[in-house]
Amino acid sequence: MKIKLYFPVITGAIAVLSLAACNDDSLENIEPQQENQRIEQPNALEKVCYYVDQYWSSSAVLTTSLPTSTDTNFMNSQMTKIASLWGRSNPTLRFVNDPSNPNSTYNAISYSTGKIYYGYAIYADAKNKGGNIVNAMILAHEYGHQLQYIFGLPSVSESTARPNELEADGFAGYYLRRPAGYNQTSFAQIAAAYEFAQSIGDYQTTSAGHHGTPPQRRSAVRxxxxxxxxxxxxxxxxxxxxxxxxGVLNGTYKMGKNSQNPEIDAYMSKYIDELRKIQSGEISAEEFKNLQ
Structure with a gap:
């Protein structure tokens, strides 16, 4: 059963972390293989499961690869690890290119039919700003929507897409830490991925497609x-x-017991005040990057 959850509006400054990627794949350029297949535009349900925008351009084409074999192999291997972490088989992963309008591919969309389409432009920008881990985070976020389709999640609802998106951010943060996932146990090591996620947050809190404010997205991945x-x-x-x-947002934490996993409470109790400060913006961008 879904319950209504109303998140308060939180304002705060956005800090975007820009890091230079060190890999040089210039010697590994390959010719992407295009599929003679029309790109489906997302339906009403899937429109809440996009990373930046709801649509692909009419001139965009599907491919089975990115411009380099290194990048293609990385994304395919990450897709396998993400799905395996949850005991699932891989969804169909395809890439979206648009030579006539490259910026139109700054997007990633998860489809309820078991497919994830990932744009060339968002891949390149994410890698440039934070390295491979940022694309691993985005892909894990989009796979989080696959889990929502499969299991009828999230268990809460409101008039915007915020619960869906914040939970997908949470799924991504979970994957980045798990030993069988990306296996990054130091928060500082994945700060770039977190900063990229929160930088795409928005303050259109009454819009149906609202993904959560930047501080909310940072706290969700944390x-x-x-x-x-x-x-x-x-x-x-x-x-x-x-x-x-x-519980952190509305002050009801500890009013009811964690009935499913009470053993988690002792660990999480150390971080409740921290989560509140992230959500409210009291923890600065620099302090956020230095969390352990």
Whole structure:
């Protein structure tokens, strides 16, 4: 059963971390293989499961690869690891190119039919700003929507896409920490990925497509990272994510017991005040990057 969850509006400054990628793939350029297939535009349900925009341009084409074999192999291997972490088989991963309008591919969309389409432009920008880990984070976010389709998540709802998007951010943070996932146990190591996620947050809080404010998105990925201390199913993750996220936001934390995983409380109690300060903007961007 879905319950109504109303998140308060949180304002704060946005800090974008820009890092230079060190890999030189100039000797590994390959010719992307295009598929003679029309790109489906997302339906009403899928329009809440995009990373930046709801549509692809009419001139965009599907490909099975990115411009280099290194990048293609990285994304395909990450897709396998992400799905395997949740005990699932791979969804169909395809890339979107648009030579006539490259900026139109600054997007990634998860489809309810078991497909993820990932744009050339967002891949290149993410890698340039934070390295491979940023694209791993975005892909894990989009796969989080696959889990939502499969298991009927999230367990809360409101008039915007915010619960869906914040939970997908949480799924991404969880994957980045898990030993069988990206296996980054130091928060500082994945700060670039977090900063990229929060920089795409928005303040259109009454829009149906609202993804959450930048501070909310940062705190969601941080919470997912913290829950990565434990081996959880998708449904158990959903329960714990909203138990702590909702409790911190509206002050009801500890008014009800964590009935599914009471052992998590002792660990999470150390971070409740921190999560509140991230959501409110009290923790600065620089302090956020230095969290352990």
């Amino acid at each position: 919470l997912g990272f913290l829950l990565g201390q434990y081996d959880l199913t998708a449904s158990s993750f959903d329960y714990n994510f909203f138990y702590y996220y909702q």
